Amino acid sequence: MPEPATSRRTSRPEALVTERSVTIVVHSGDLDKLTAAFVIATGAAAMGMRVTLFFTFWGLNALKDGSRAPGKGLLQRLVGWMMPSGPQRVPSSRMNFLGLGPRIFRALMRRGGVGSLPELIAGARAQDVTFTACSLSMDLMGIDRSELIDDIGYGGVASYLAAAQDANTNLFI
Protein backbone atom coordinates (compact mmCIF):
# COMPACT_ATOMS: atom_id res chain seq x y z
CA MET A 1 0.00 0.00 0.00
CA PRO A 2 2.13 2.91 -1.17
CA GLU A 3 -0.63 5.51 -0.75
CA PRO A 4 -0.70 5.68 3.06
CA ALA A 5 3.07 5.72 3.11
CA THR A 6 3.16 8.68 0.74
CA SER A 7 0.54 10.68 2.61
CA ARG A 8 2.39 9.93 5.82
CA ARG A 9 5.63 11.23 4.40
CA THR A 10 3.89 14.37 3.15
CA SER A 11 2.61 15.16 6.62
CA ARG A 12 6.13 14.91 8.05
CA PRO A 13 8.40 17.21 6.11
CA GLU A 14 11.49 16.20 8.10
CA ALA A 15 11.07 12.48 7.40
CA LEU A 16 14.29 10.65 6.64
CA VAL A 17 15.14 7.48 4.83
CA THR A 18 17.82 5.81 6.87
CA GLU A 19 20.76 3.87 5.56
CA ARG A 20 22.48 0.64 6.36
CA SER A 21 24.95 2.41 8.51
CA VAL A 22 25.99 2.38 12.15
CA THR A 23 27.25 5.05 14.53
CA ILE A 24 28.61 4.33 17.98
CA VAL A 25 29.44 6.89 20.63
CA VAL A 26 32.36 5.22 22.38
CA HIS A 27 32.13 6.91 25.78
CA SER A 28 33.32 4.13 28.05
CA GLY A 29 36.98 3.28 28.52
CA ASP A 30 36.24 -0.19 29.92
CA LEU A 31 37.90 -3.05 28.09
CA ASP A 32 34.74 -5.13 27.79
CA LYS A 33 32.72 -2.24 26.40
CA LEU A 34 35.48 -1.18 24.01
CA THR A 35 35.64 -4.79 22.82
CA ALA A 36 31.89 -4.79 22.23
CA ALA A 37 32.11 -1.51 20.31
CA PHE A 38 34.91 -2.73 18.04
CA VAL A 39 33.35 -6.15 17.44
CA ILE A 40 30.07 -4.51 16.39
CA ALA A 41 31.88 -1.90 14.28
CA THR A 42 34.08 -4.40 12.49
CA GLY A 43 31.20 -6.82 11.96
CA ALA A 44 29.01 -4.09 10.48
CA ALA A 45 31.80 -2.90 8.19
CA ALA A 46 32.37 -6.49 7.04
CA MET A 47 28.65 -6.63 6.16
CA GLY A 48 29.08 -3.56 3.94
CA MET A 49 27.68 -0.92 6.27
CA ARG A 50 29.22 2.48 6.81
CA VAL A 51 30.43 2.74 10.39
CA THR A 52 31.39 5.80 12.41
CA LEU A 53 32.91 5.60 15.87
CA PHE A 54 32.71 8.84 17.82
CA PHE A 55 35.07 8.75 20.81
CA THR A 56 34.11 10.80 23.87
CA PHE A 57 35.52 11.07 27.40
CA TRP A 58 37.06 7.78 28.61
CA GLY A 59 36.64 6.25 25.16
CA LEU A 60 39.43 8.53 23.95
CA ASN A 61 41.85 6.28 25.85
CA ALA A 62 41.42 3.69 23.14
CA LEU A 63 42.96 6.15 20.68
CA LYS A 64 46.04 7.00 22.75
CA ASP A 65 49.29 5.90 21.25
CA GLY A 66 51.21 5.55 24.49
CA SER A 67 53.31 8.69 24.12
CA ARG A 68 52.64 11.70 26.29
CA ALA A 69 52.34 15.35 25.46
CA PRO A 70 54.16 17.80 27.70
CA GLY A 71 53.14 21.20 28.98
CA LYS A 72 49.74 20.62 30.52
CA GLY A 73 48.08 22.62 33.23
CA LEU A 74 47.74 21.15 36.71
CA LEU A 75 44.06 20.22 36.39
CA GLN A 76 44.58 18.45 33.10
CA ARG A 77 47.66 16.68 34.44
CA LEU A 78 45.51 15.42 37.32
CA VAL A 79 43.01 14.00 34.86
CA GLY A 80 45.92 12.54 32.92
CA TRP A 81 47.06 10.69 36.01
CA MET A 82 43.57 9.26 36.38
CA MET A 83 43.55 7.92 32.85
CA PRO A 84 45.43 4.97 31.38
CA SER A 85 48.12 5.83 28.87
CA GLY A 86 46.92 3.59 26.04
CA PRO A 87 44.66 0.75 24.94
CA GLN A 88 46.88 -1.86 26.61
CA ARG A 89 46.02 -0.48 30.03
CA VAL A 90 42.27 0.14 30.12
CA PRO A 91 40.33 -1.51 32.96
CA SER A 92 37.26 -3.75 32.59
CA SER A 93 33.92 -2.32 33.70
CA ARG A 94 33.68 -4.39 36.88
CA MET A 95 35.81 -6.63 39.02
CA ASN A 96 39.00 -4.79 38.24
CA PHE A 97 40.81 -6.47 41.17
CA LEU A 98 43.90 -4.27 41.03
CA GLY A 99 44.34 -5.01 37.35
CA LEU A 100 43.77 -8.75 37.55
CA GLY A 101 40.35 -8.60 35.84
CA PRO A 102 41.62 -7.02 32.60
CA ARG A 103 44.63 -9.35 32.56
CA ILE A 104 42.38 -12.40 32.77
CA PHE A 105 40.11 -10.85 30.18
CA ARG A 106 42.99 -10.28 27.77
CA ALA A 107 44.14 -13.87 28.22
CA LEU A 108 40.63 -15.08 27.41
CA MET A 109 40.49 -12.80 24.37
CA ARG A 110 43.74 -14.30 23.08
CA ARG A 111 42.44 -17.83 23.59
CA GLY A 112 39.04 -16.98 22.11
CA GLY A 113 40.73 -15.61 19.00
CA VAL A 114 39.25 -12.15 19.50
CA GLY A 115 42.49 -10.23 19.36
CA SER A 116 43.73 -7.60 21.76
CA LEU A 117 42.29 -4.08 21.77
CA PRO A 118 45.13 -2.76 19.56
CA GLU A 119 44.38 -5.58 17.11
CA LEU A 120 40.67 -4.79 17.18
CA ILE A 121 41.48 -1.15 16.48
CA ALA A 122 43.75 -2.10 13.59
CA GLY A 123 41.05 -4.43 12.23
CA ALA A 124 38.42 -1.70 12.32
CA ARG A 125 40.75 0.72 10.54
CA ALA A 126 41.51 -1.89 7.88
CA GLN A 127 37.75 -2.14 7.27
CA ASP A 128 37.47 1.64 6.74
CA VAL A 129 35.59 2.32 9.94
CA THR A 130 35.60 6.09 10.49
CA PHE A 131 37.23 7.22 13.74
CA THR A 132 36.24 10.63 15.07
CA ALA A 133 37.61 12.05 18.31
CA CYS A 134 35.23 14.39 20.11
CA SER A 135 36.98 17.73 20.24
CA LEU A 136 34.95 18.96 23.22
CA SER A 137 35.92 15.87 25.24
CA MET A 138 39.55 16.40 24.28
CA ASP A 139 39.39 19.96 25.59
CA LEU A 140 37.74 18.81 28.81
CA MET A 141 40.18 15.96 29.42
CA GLY A 142 43.19 17.97 28.31
CA ILE A 143 44.07 15.54 25.53
CA ASP A 144 46.11 16.89 22.65
CA ARG A 145 46.04 15.59 19.06
CA SER A 146 49.71 14.67 19.40
CA GLU A 147 48.73 12.06 22.00
CA LEU A 148 46.31 10.22 19.74
CA ILE A 149 46.95 7.80 16.89
CA ASP A 150 47.24 9.19 13.37
CA ASP A 151 44.66 9.27 10.60
CA ILE A 152 41.61 9.95 12.70
CA GLY A 153 39.07 12.73 12.34
CA TYR A 154 38.12 15.38 14.85
CA GLY A 155 34.67 16.80 15.32
CA GLY A 156 32.01 18.06 17.68
CA VAL A 157 28.48 17.03 18.43
CA ALA A 158 27.22 18.43 15.11
CA SER A 159 29.44 16.05 13.16
CA TYR A 160 28.22 13.14 15.29
CA LEU A 161 24.57 14.07 14.79
CA ALA A 162 25.06 14.48 11.04
CA ALA A 163 26.24 10.87 10.88
CA ALA A 164 23.64 9.58 13.32
CA GLN A 165 20.62 11.12 11.66
CA ASP A 166 21.14 9.10 8.50
CA ALA A 167 22.22 5.89 10.21
CA ASN A 168 19.80 3.16 11.11
CA THR A 169 21.66 1.85 14.15
CA ASN A 170 22.98 4.37 16.67
CA LEU A 171 24.46 3.14 19.92
CA PHE A 172 25.97 4.80 23.00
CA ILE A 173 28.48 2.49 24.65
Add this chain to the structure above:
Amino acid sequence: MPEPATSRRTSRPEALVTERSVTIVVHSGDLDKLTAAFVIATGAAAMGMRVTLFFTFWGLNALKDGSRAPGKGLLQRLVGWMMPSGPQRVPSSRMNFLGLGPRIFRALMRRGGVGSLPELIAGARAQDVTFTACSLSMDLMGIDRSELIDDIGYGGVASYLAAAQDANTNLFI
Protein backbone atom coordinates in the same frame (compact mmCIF):
# COMPACT_ATOMS: atom_id res chain seq x y z
CA MET B 1 15.68 1.00 -8.28
CA PRO B 2 12.37 2.00 -6.72
CA GLU B 3 10.66 -1.34 -7.41
CA PRO B 4 12.45 -3.46 -4.81
CA ALA B 5 11.96 -0.74 -2.23
CA THR B 6 8.22 -0.63 -2.90
CA SER B 7 7.75 -4.38 -2.79
CA ARG B 8 9.78 -4.45 0.38
CA ARG B 9 7.52 -1.92 2.00
CA THR B 10 4.44 -3.88 0.95
CA SER B 11 5.71 -6.98 2.66
CA ARG B 12 6.23 -5.06 5.89
CA PRO B 13 2.95 -3.45 6.88
CA GLU B 14 4.42 -1.90 10.04
CA ALA B 15 7.17 -0.03 8.21
CA LEU B 16 7.89 3.43 9.55
CA VAL B 17 9.39 6.55 8.14
CA THR B 18 11.55 7.99 10.85
CA GLU B 19 12.05 11.62 11.65
CA ARG B 20 14.91 13.91 12.41
CA SER B 21 14.43 13.48 16.08
CA VAL B 22 16.36 12.13 19.01
CA THR B 23 15.39 10.32 22.20
CA ILE B 24 17.77 9.61 25.04
CA VAL B 25 17.06 7.40 28.04
CA VAL B 26 19.09 9.17 30.73
CA HIS B 27 19.63 6.26 33.12
CA SER B 28 23.05 7.10 34.51
CA GLY B 29 23.60 9.67 37.22
CA ASP B 30 27.31 10.05 36.44
CA LEU B 31 28.44 13.58 35.69
CA ASP B 32 30.34 12.65 32.52
CA LYS B 33 27.40 10.71 31.09
CA LEU B 34 24.88 13.40 32.04
CA THR B 35 27.15 15.93 30.33
CA ALA B 36 27.24 13.77 27.20
CA ALA B 37 23.46 13.44 27.23
CA PHE B 38 22.87 17.17 27.56
CA VAL B 39 25.50 18.13 24.99
CA ILE B 40 23.94 15.75 22.45
CA ALA B 41 20.41 16.89 23.32
CA THR B 42 21.20 20.58 23.10
CA GLY B 43 23.20 20.13 19.92
CA ALA B 44 20.38 18.21 18.26
CA ALA B 45 17.80 20.79 19.31
CA ALA B 46 20.02 23.57 17.92
CA MET B 47 20.06 21.68 14.61
CA GLY B 48 16.26 21.72 14.53
CA MET B 49 15.58 18.20 15.72
CA ARG B 50 12.91 17.27 18.22
CA VAL B 51 14.60 15.90 21.35
CA THR B 52 13.09 13.92 24.22
CA LEU B 53 15.05 13.06 27.35
CA PHE B 54 13.51 10.24 29.38
CA PHE B 55 14.99 10.16 32.89
CA THR B 56 15.14 6.79 34.64
CA PHE B 57 16.76 5.58 37.87
CA TRP B 58 19.96 7.50 38.72
CA GLY B 59 19.31 9.92 35.87
CA LEU B 60 16.46 11.37 37.91
CA ASN B 61 19.08 12.97 40.14
CA ALA B 62 19.72 15.49 37.40
CA LEU B 63 16.16 16.73 37.83
CA LYS B 64 16.29 17.17 41.60
CA ASP B 65 15.95 20.72 42.79
CA GLY B 66 17.90 20.31 45.99
CA SER B 67 14.92 20.39 48.33
CA ARG B 68 13.75 17.23 50.04
CA ALA B 69 10.29 15.78 50.46
CA PRO B 70 9.34 14.54 53.92
CA GLY B 71 7.34 11.52 55.01
CA LYS B 72 9.03 8.65 53.21
CA GLY B 73 9.13 5.04 54.25
CA LEU B 74 12.32 3.56 55.63
CA LEU B 75 13.32 1.76 52.42
CA GLN B 76 12.84 4.84 50.30
CA ARG B 77 14.70 6.96 52.80
CA LEU B 78 17.61 4.51 52.57
CA VAL B 79 17.67 4.93 48.80
CA GLY B 80 17.42 8.66 49.32
CA TRP B 81 20.58 8.57 51.45
CA MET B 82 22.35 6.73 48.65
CA MET B 83 21.48 9.38 46.13
CA PRO B 84 22.84 12.87 45.72
CA SER B 85 20.44 15.69 46.47
CA GLY B 86 20.79 17.56 43.19
CA PRO B 87 22.75 18.07 39.98
CA GLN B 88 25.58 19.84 41.79
CA ARG B 89 26.50 16.67 43.64
CA VAL B 90 26.48 13.81 41.11
CA PRO B 91 29.66 11.70 40.89
CA SER B 92 31.62 10.95 37.72
CA SER B 93 31.46 7.40 36.35
CA ARG B 94 34.95 6.45 37.44
CA MET B 95 37.77 7.68 39.63
CA ASN B 96 35.49 9.39 42.07
CA PHE B 97 38.34 9.77 44.60
CA LEU B 98 36.12 10.82 47.49
CA GLY B 99 34.56 13.57 45.41
CA LEU B 100 37.78 14.91 43.93
CA GLY B 101 37.07 13.53 40.43
CA PRO B 102 33.82 15.46 39.90
CA ARG B 103 35.37 18.59 41.37
CA ILE B 104 38.22 18.43 38.89
CA PHE B 105 35.75 17.64 36.15
CA ARG B 106 33.62 20.66 37.01
CA ALA B 107 36.68 22.89 37.02
CA LEU B 108 37.59 21.59 33.55
CA MET B 109 34.04 22.15 32.34
CA ARG B 110 34.20 25.75 33.52
CA ARG B 111 37.51 26.30 31.77
CA GLY B 112 36.34 24.50 28.63
CA GLY B 113 33.29 26.74 28.45
CA VAL B 114 30.89 23.80 28.74
CA GLY B 115 28.91 25.09 31.66
CA SER B 116 27.94 23.25 34.80
CA LEU B 117 25.24 20.60 34.81
CA PRO B 118 22.58 23.08 36.01
CA GLU B 119 23.60 25.36 33.13
CA LEU B 120 23.42 22.46 30.65
CA ILE B 121 19.94 21.65 31.97
CA ALA B 122 18.85 25.26 31.61
CA GLY B 123 20.30 25.35 28.09
CA ALA B 124 18.40 22.24 27.04
CA ARG B 125 15.16 23.64 28.44
CA ALA B 126 15.72 26.91 26.62
CA GLN B 127 16.01 24.89 23.38
CA ASP B 128 12.64 23.19 24.02
CA VAL B 129 14.11 19.79 24.77
CA THR B 130 11.32 17.66 26.27
CA PHE B 131 12.04 16.35 29.77
CA THR B 132 10.08 13.29 30.89
CA ALA B 133 10.61 11.66 34.28
CA CYS B 134 9.96 7.91 34.32
CA SER B 135 7.09 7.38 36.73
CA LEU B 136 8.02 3.75 37.38
CA SER B 137 11.57 4.73 38.37
CA MET B 138 10.18 7.44 40.63
CA ASP B 139 8.01 4.86 42.40
CA LEU B 140 10.96 2.49 42.75
CA MET B 141 13.36 5.13 44.04
CA GLY B 142 10.76 6.80 46.23
CA ILE B 143 11.06 10.13 44.46
CA ASP B 144 8.12 12.48 44.66
CA ARG B 145 7.17 15.09 42.06
CA SER B 146 7.70 17.78 44.69
CA GLU B 147 11.42 16.90 44.73
CA LEU B 148 11.93 17.50 41.00
CA ILE B 149 12.22 20.70 39.04
CA ASP B 150 9.05 22.23 37.59
CA ASP B 151 7.73 22.06 34.04
CA ILE B 152 8.72 18.52 33.23
CA GLY B 153 6.52 15.70 31.99
CA TYR B 154 5.85 12.35 33.62
CA GLY B 155 5.37 9.10 31.78
CA GLY B 156 5.96 5.38 31.62
CA VAL B 157 7.64 3.10 29.14
CA ALA B 158 4.77 3.49 26.65
CA SER B 159 5.37 7.23 26.39
CA TYR B 160 9.08 6.62 25.87
CA LEU B 161 8.44 4.03 23.16
CA ALA B 162 5.95 6.28 21.40
CA ALA B 163 8.67 8.91 21.06
CA ALA B 164 11.41 6.40 20.20
CA GLN B 165 9.55 4.59 17.46
CA ASP B 166 9.36 7.72 15.31
CA ALA B 167 12.83 9.01 16.14
CA ASN B 168 15.86 8.21 14.07
CA THR B 169 18.42 8.36 16.86
CA ASN B 170 17.62 6.59 20.11
CA LEU B 171 20.29 6.33 22.78
CA PHE B 172 20.50 4.78 26.25
CA ILE B 173 23.02 6.63 28.40
Add this chain to the structure above:
Amino acid sequence: MPEPATSRRTSRPEALVTERSVTIVVHSGDLDKLTAAFVIATGAAAMGMRVTLFFTFWGLNALKDGSRAPGKGLLQRLVGWMMPSGPQRVPSSRMNFLGLGPRIFRALMRRGGVGSLPELIAGARAQDVTFTACSLSMDLMGIDRSELIDDIGYGGVASYLAAAQDANTNLFI
Protein backbone atom coordinates in the same frame (compact mmCIF):
# COMPACT_ATOMS: atom_id res chain seq x y z
CA MET C 1 7.19 17.18 -1.40
CA PRO C 2 7.68 13.59 -2.57
CA GLU C 3 10.13 14.52 -5.34
CA PRO C 4 13.17 15.32 -3.23
CA ALA C 5 12.53 12.24 -1.12
CA THR C 6 12.48 10.03 -4.21
CA SER C 7 15.62 11.47 -5.68
CA ARG C 8 17.24 11.13 -2.33
CA ARG C 9 16.40 7.45 -2.14
CA THR C 10 17.72 6.90 -5.66
CA SER C 11 21.07 8.33 -4.71
CA ARG C 12 21.25 5.94 -1.76
CA PRO C 13 20.81 2.39 -2.97
CA GLU C 14 21.17 0.92 0.50
CA ALA C 15 18.30 2.94 1.98
CA LEU C 16 16.11 0.99 4.39
CA VAL C 17 12.59 1.29 5.61
CA THR C 18 12.67 0.53 9.29
CA GLU C 19 10.08 -1.36 11.26
CA ARG C 20 8.32 -0.99 14.54
CA SER C 21 10.81 -3.19 16.26
CA VAL C 22 13.35 -2.89 19.02
CA THR C 23 16.73 -4.47 19.65
CA ILE C 24 18.65 -4.15 22.88
CA VAL C 25 22.23 -5.26 23.47
CA VAL C 26 22.06 -6.29 27.12
CA HIS C 27 25.72 -5.90 28.05
CA SER C 28 25.43 -4.82 31.68
CA GLY C 29 24.80 -7.24 34.51
CA ASP C 30 23.62 -4.53 36.90
CA LEU C 31 20.18 -5.06 38.39
CA ASP C 32 18.95 -1.55 37.60
CA LYS C 33 20.05 -1.73 33.97
CA LEU C 34 18.68 -5.25 33.50
CA THR C 35 15.39 -4.00 34.94
CA ALA C 36 15.37 -1.11 32.48
CA ALA C 37 16.10 -3.48 29.58
CA PHE C 38 13.30 -5.87 30.48
CA VAL C 39 10.77 -3.13 31.21
CA ILE C 40 11.45 -1.57 27.80
CA ALA C 41 11.41 -4.96 26.07
CA THR C 42 8.17 -6.10 27.66
CA GLY C 43 6.52 -2.74 27.09
CA ALA C 44 7.49 -2.73 23.42
CA ALA C 45 6.25 -6.30 22.94
CA ALA C 46 2.95 -5.39 24.61
CA MET C 47 2.64 -2.55 22.07
CA GLY C 48 2.98 -5.07 19.24
CA MET C 49 6.62 -4.48 18.35
CA ARG C 50 9.09 -7.23 17.59
CA VAL C 51 11.78 -7.22 20.28
CA THR C 52 15.20 -8.89 20.27
CA LEU C 53 17.44 -8.95 23.32
CA PHE C 54 21.07 -9.76 22.53
CA PHE C 55 22.94 -10.73 25.71
CA THR C 56 26.67 -10.00 25.82
CA PHE C 57 29.30 -10.18 28.58
CA TRP C 58 27.84 -9.48 32.04
CA GLY C 59 24.33 -9.45 30.61
CA LEU C 60 24.62 -13.21 30.16
CA ASN C 61 24.27 -13.51 33.94
CA ALA C 62 20.59 -12.74 33.57
CA LEU C 63 20.22 -15.96 31.57
CA LYS C 64 21.98 -18.24 34.06
CA ASP C 65 19.78 -20.85 35.63
CA GLY C 66 21.75 -21.19 38.85
CA SER C 67 23.34 -24.56 38.05
CA ARG C 68 27.03 -24.76 37.23
CA ALA C 69 28.88 -26.57 34.49
CA PRO C 70 31.98 -28.54 35.52
CA GLY C 71 35.29 -29.00 33.77
CA LYS C 72 36.41 -25.45 33.07
CA GLY C 73 39.92 -24.19 32.61
CA LEU C 74 41.52 -22.10 35.33
CA LEU C 75 41.06 -18.78 33.55
CA GLN C 76 37.41 -19.40 32.89
CA ARG C 77 36.87 -20.61 36.43
CA LEU C 78 38.38 -17.33 37.66
CA VAL C 79 35.90 -15.38 35.58
CA GLY C 80 33.17 -17.66 36.88
CA TRP C 81 34.10 -16.72 40.44
CA MET C 82 33.82 -13.08 39.52
CA MET C 83 30.31 -13.50 38.20
CA PRO C 84 27.06 -14.06 40.05
CA SER C 85 25.45 -17.44 39.56
CA GLY C 86 22.02 -16.26 38.46
CA PRO C 87 19.59 -13.37 38.16
CA GLN C 88 18.83 -13.39 41.91
CA ARG C 89 22.38 -12.31 42.69
CA VAL C 90 23.27 -9.50 40.27
CA PRO C 91 24.51 -6.24 41.80
CA SER C 92 23.12 -2.76 41.12
CA SER C 93 25.24 -0.37 39.06
CA ARG C 94 26.22 1.81 41.99
CA MET C 95 26.08 1.86 45.75
CA ASN C 96 26.33 -1.86 46.06
CA PHE C 97 27.16 -1.60 49.78
CA LEU C 98 28.18 -5.24 50.20
CA GLY C 99 24.93 -6.41 48.68
CA LEU C 100 22.67 -4.07 50.61
CA GLY C 101 21.88 -1.91 47.58
CA PRO C 102 20.39 -4.71 45.47
CA ARG C 103 18.49 -6.06 48.46
CA ILE C 104 16.88 -2.69 49.05
CA PHE C 105 16.27 -2.39 45.33
CA ARG C 106 14.54 -5.77 45.20
CA ALA C 107 12.35 -4.82 48.15
CA LEU C 108 11.35 -1.63 46.37
CA MET C 109 10.63 -3.57 43.17
CA ARG C 110 8.31 -5.86 45.11
CA ARG C 111 6.51 -2.94 46.67
CA GLY C 112 6.33 -1.04 43.36
CA GLY C 113 4.76 -4.08 41.70
CA VAL C 114 7.62 -4.40 39.19
CA GLY C 115 8.43 -8.01 39.89
CA SER C 116 11.83 -9.56 40.49
CA LEU C 117 14.31 -10.08 37.68
CA PRO C 118 13.24 -13.73 37.19
CA GLU C 119 9.64 -12.50 36.92
CA LEU C 120 10.65 -9.82 34.42
CA ILE C 121 12.44 -12.49 32.37
CA ALA C 122 9.41 -14.76 32.48
CA GLY C 123 7.19 -11.85 31.47
CA ALA C 124 9.36 -11.00 28.48
CA ARG C 125 9.37 -14.63 27.35
CA ALA C 126 5.60 -14.80 27.68
CA GLN C 127 5.41 -11.80 25.32
CA ASP C 128 7.54 -13.57 22.69
CA VAL C 129 10.58 -11.37 23.17
CA THR C 130 13.48 -13.05 21.35
CA PHE C 131 16.46 -13.92 23.57
CA THR C 132 19.81 -14.37 21.85
CA ALA C 133 23.00 -15.17 23.75
CA CYS C 134 26.16 -13.79 22.16
CA SER C 135 28.28 -16.82 21.31
CA LEU C 136 31.52 -14.81 21.25
CA SER C 137 30.86 -13.49 24.76
CA MET C 138 30.09 -17.02 25.94
CA ASP C 139 33.45 -18.19 24.60
CA LEU C 140 35.23 -15.28 26.26
CA MET C 141 33.53 -15.72 29.60
CA GLY C 142 33.71 -19.50 29.50
CA ILE C 143 29.94 -19.90 29.73
CA ASP C 144 28.46 -23.12 28.38
CA ARG C 145 24.97 -23.53 26.95
CA SER C 146 24.19 -25.99 29.74
CA GLU C 147 24.52 -23.12 32.24
CA LEU C 148 21.87 -20.95 30.58
CA ILE C 149 18.10 -21.19 30.61
CA ASP C 150 16.40 -23.21 27.87
CA ASP C 151 14.67 -21.99 24.72
CA ILE C 152 17.01 -19.16 23.86
CA GLY C 153 18.86 -18.54 20.62
CA TYR C 154 22.59 -18.28 20.07
CA GLY C 155 24.28 -15.98 17.59
CA GLY C 156 27.17 -13.70 16.78
CA VAL C 157 27.45 -10.07 15.83
CA ALA C 158 26.04 -10.76 12.35
CA SER C 159 22.78 -12.03 13.79
CA TYR C 160 22.56 -8.95 16.02
CA LEU C 161 23.23 -6.58 13.13
CA ALA C 162 20.66 -8.33 10.94
CA ALA C 163 18.01 -7.61 13.57
CA ALA C 164 19.28 -4.10 14.30
CA GLN C 165 19.43 -2.89 10.72
CA ASP C 166 15.67 -3.34 10.28
CA ALA C 167 14.68 -2.13 13.72
CA ASN C 168 13.82 1.45 14.46
CA THR C 169 14.97 1.52 18.07
CA ASN C 170 18.37 0.01 18.90
CA LEU C 171 19.78 0.39 22.38
CA PHE C 172 22.97 -0.69 24.14
CA ILE C 173 22.36 -1.11 27.86
